[in-house]
Amino acid sequence: MIALTIADLAAAVSGDVHLAAPDTPDTVVSGAVDTDSRLIGRGDVFVAKPGETTDGHVFVGAAVEAGAALAIVEHVVDVEVSQIVVADAVAALADLAREVVRRVRADGDLRVVGITGSNGKTTTKNLLARILEGEGETVSPRASFNNEVGAPLTMLRVTEGTRFLVSEFGASAPGEIARLAGLVDPDVGIVLMVGMAHAGGFGGIEATFAAKSELVRAVRPGGLAVLNADDARVAAMAPIADERGVGVRWFGRGADAEVRADDVAVTADGTTCTVVVDGEAHPLRLRVLGEHHVMNALAAIAAATALGVSAADCIARLETVEIAERWRMQPLGSDSIRIINDAYNASPDSMSAALRTLAQITEPSQRTVAVLGAMSELGEYAEEEHDRVGLLAVRLGIQRIVVVGADARRMFLEAVAQGSWDGEAVWFATPDEAYEYLVGELRAGDRVLVKSSNSAGLRFLGDRLGESFS
CATH class of the missing domain: 3.90.190.20 (Mur ligase, C-terminal domain)
Structure with missing residues (x-):
């Protein structure tokens, strides 16, 4: 996390400060932020999140023993550490993420990419991060950190030198993507597909469409929506982008996509194809197993080239990826x-x-x-x-x-x-x-x-x- 005073932190989360010696409101905190006391190190901030089976407040002491400099809590804990008391720890986590990203954006060259879709989010996130890391400091989620806790924790890892923040947005109910994407107002929003994943929580495929389109609505005016031209429901989000003053860049297998794949061949060693980017052809050997991952690669290329990365660099970096993620093909x-x-x-x-x-x-x-x-x-x-x-x-x-x-x-x-x-x-x-x-x-x-x-x-x-x- 960027350096903030305790007073700044309290203002960001609308909390009340309870100081422990020798801290003052001007004491600067710059460590990582986490809700897991086992991951806390010296100078970090521990967020005591109530859980379904346990309560993070029980672990404030363990976090302090591990070196926590500050705790964000919902009630004061009898532990010798400065604490900021908030009404809702998860909401405070989101508020802090919003403020940190706002400050970095205002003072630097941060570009934010949001990714959603019924399938392929984590693979696309990893492929895009591999491309962007070659351009500058890139922050992306660990594993599938894409919910109301994981997404803000990822956002809080940005620093003054971060050039790219890649955020993955999952959801099991309407409104969740809007809340998460609203924390960062993405410059680029990628929608991969609208399928049956989580359909039980959404109430059907049309409700899933409405939920995934929340990302397009969250892209800042003048930004870009990267949309799957092969998915009719994703393609139907283009008018939403137009209403928002957001451009559209298409990826897919069809001839009309600005980033497309031809001559796809699948083997046990990976997938080969010809990627055509704005009319220019490039051979790609993707080592990630599965023809379906070609679409994820196209989405990553479409976003990265829109951010100024050359197609040749995109291809070269994608070819270094061996697996999408543990337990994924x-x-x-x-x-x-x-x-x-x-x-x-x-x-x-x-x-x-x-x-x-x-x-x-x-x-x-x-x-x-x-x-x-x-x-x-x-x-x-x-x-x-x-x-x-x-x-x-x-x-x-x-x-x-x-x-x-x-x-x-x-x-x-x-x-x-x-x-x-x-x-x-x-x-x-x-x-x-x-x-x-x-x-x-x-x-x-x-x-x-x-x-x-x-x-x-x-x-x-x-x-x-x-x-x-x-």
Whole structure:
């Protein structure tokens, strides 16, 4: 965080100061800000956030022992440290992020990019950050820090020398993207796609469209919306941009996109294509597995070139990226038995893309194995969408379908109903049971996809399989 006095901090969060010796209102604090006492270091600011299972106020003492210089709390804690008392710690975190970004923007050359979409946010964030890091200090989220806590914590990492802030905006309900993006008024807003992820929380696909379009509405006038020309719902956000005085830059596979991909070829080593940027062609070898990640790369290129990065530099930097993120199409195991661990997030769209990638990268002499768990946050659409995944796995000719968990059982039942199965599809209640089956079932030449939402816990099953067959 930039250097601020305790008085400045209190003003930013509308809090009351309770000083501990030897501090005064003019004492300067410049450490990192966090809500996790285990991550606090000397000079940092600890935000005591109440949680569902515990209360951050319990850990103020631990934060001070770790070196915290200041605590933002909802009530005074009997610990010898200066404290700023606020009505709502999470709201205070957002207010502080807004003020820090405002100050850096006013005094420097900070450009802010916001990213949203039903799928692909984290991959696109990582690809764009890799490009922009070559231009100057770039701040981007750790993992998927994209909610009401993670997004402000990312924003608070900017310094006076930061040139680019890349913010990822997730949401499970209407209004959340508007609140988060409103903290920074992005110069560039990227909308990747409107799909069924979190449809249960939003109340359907049209409500999801309205929620994702909140980012376009938050882009500052004179800024730019980077929109997916291949997604009709995303394309329908262009009039919103026009109303706001915001330009539009299109990416996609179609000929009309300003940044597009031609001649896409998918292999087990990655994806090759020709990227055309404003009429100029560039070959790209993307090592991140999966054809669907080409669209994420196009979005990153569209945003970066709008910010002044040459297309050639974008391509060169993207080719250094080996994986999107841990547990996202992450290759594990060995050349003999390859495990693809993609079990951090799952939606109908990403599940379909991952299964298609599995089919594309498997040679005729090899066997496809899909280890599938539940997709969360689909609400009333859950049964129908799980059925569709089971059907798709059959139609793609996946040779072994291993379904794990009660919430995913419909995938197994649909696979059995749609094919002439003789043990090709199996179901297990727990990841441990699935692991015991798989270590005896997998053989040389198998290509294994592990795919589920985070809550299903299959990412750890993928890790275990990767270690067993490394």
